[in-house]
Amino acid sequence: MRPYHQIPIFECGEPLVAIPLELFAVESPHPYEKLGANYGDRSPYYLRQSVVENLITAQNYLELLHPQWRIQIFDAYRPIAVQQFMVDYSFAQAVQERGLTGVELSPNQSQEIWQAVYEIWAVPSFDEKTPPPHSTGAAVDVTLVDDSGEIVNMGSPIDEMSGRSHPDYYANSEHPEAGKYHTRRQLLRDVMLKAGFQRNPREWWHFSYGDQMWAWLNNQSNPVNSVTARYGRLV
Numbered sequence: 001m002r003p004y005h006q007i008p009i010f011e012c013g014e015p016l017v018a019i020p021l022e023l024f025a026v027e028s029p030h031p032y033e034k035l036g037a038n039y040g041d042r043s044p045y046y047l048r049q050s051v052v053e054n055l056i057t058a059q060n061y062l063e064l065l066h067p068q069w070r071i072q073i074f075d076a077y078r079p080i081a082v083q084q085f086m087v088d089y090s091f092a093q094a095v096q097e098r099g100l101t102g103v104e105l106s107p108n109q110s111q112e113i114w115q116a117v118y119e120i121w122a123v124p125s126f127d128e129k130t131p132p133p134h135s136t137g138a139a140v141d142v143t144l145v146d147d148s149g150e151i152v153n154m155g156s157p158i159d160e161m162s163g164r165s166h167p168d169y170y171a172n173s174e175h176p177e178a179g180k181y182h183t184r185r186q187l188l189r190d191v192m193l194k195a196g197f198q199r200n201p202r203e204w205w206h207f208s209y210g211d212q213m214w215a216w217l218n219n220q221s222n223p224v225n226s227v228t229a230r231y232g233r234l235v
């Protein structure tokens with residue numbers, strides 16, 4: 001359980017709609033489909049209606065500052081089966097990176113790796129009270145693309161299991177490019193928050209609107225005006 005799972009969900013029934021990809025940049029082929037994730041008859045490039053509207057607003061804010069820049073959509077709607085696939089994939093990758101194989105893992109090694117995986121991935125829970133954020137259609141993973149069409153270097157790749165994923169990692173870092181990376185992360189944060197999103201405190205790229213994490217973060221910064229979640233798990 002994460003603290004945001006205490007937030008009640010009052011599903012509003014808003015539809016999942018296609019993101020107008022022509023307004024954004026997009027990873028192609030989709031990064032998880034490339035790894036073998038199966039979306040069945042669904043597409044990762046779907047979000048709830050209001051979330052799409054807010055994403056367009058964020059793109060418009062970005063264009064006021066950088067007319068030719070685009071928000072790049074890395075991932076959006078994610079069925080629970082895909083959440084499970086990515087959690088299993090990330091575990092296997094982490095085992096491999098440590099020069100180990102699944103069969104030889106000690107209970108301690110296994111625990112350490114699962115902890116690292118769940119530091120950045122939500123549990124693929126089927127419990128309606130604890131849906132993975134992306135399975136609600138309210139969460140989106142994004143980065144920036146500049147006027148020459150290049151992905152802006154944010155100091156770490158999306159989905160990296162390390163401290164560099166923390167949004168403020170470069171705020172007090174000695175790294176020679178730290179100031180640049182931090183400013184770029186702040187730019188992404190600013191346009192997304194101005195459009196109504198909240199940012200995952202553990203990941204510079206993950207934003208949501210209307211889900212439990214969003215409500216919890218709103219309530220942390222403004223306890224007087226308490227809000228609940230309006231998007232639950234989609235079936």
Ligand SMILES: C[C@@H](N)C(=O)N[C@H](C)C(=O)O
Nearest residue numbers: 120121122132133134159
């Ligand atoms: C790991 C990243 N792609 C992500 O989406 N993390 C959040 C917490 C999630 O799994 O919902």
Ligand SMILES: [Zn+2]
Nearest residue numbers: 139140141206
């Ligand atoms: Zn995410």
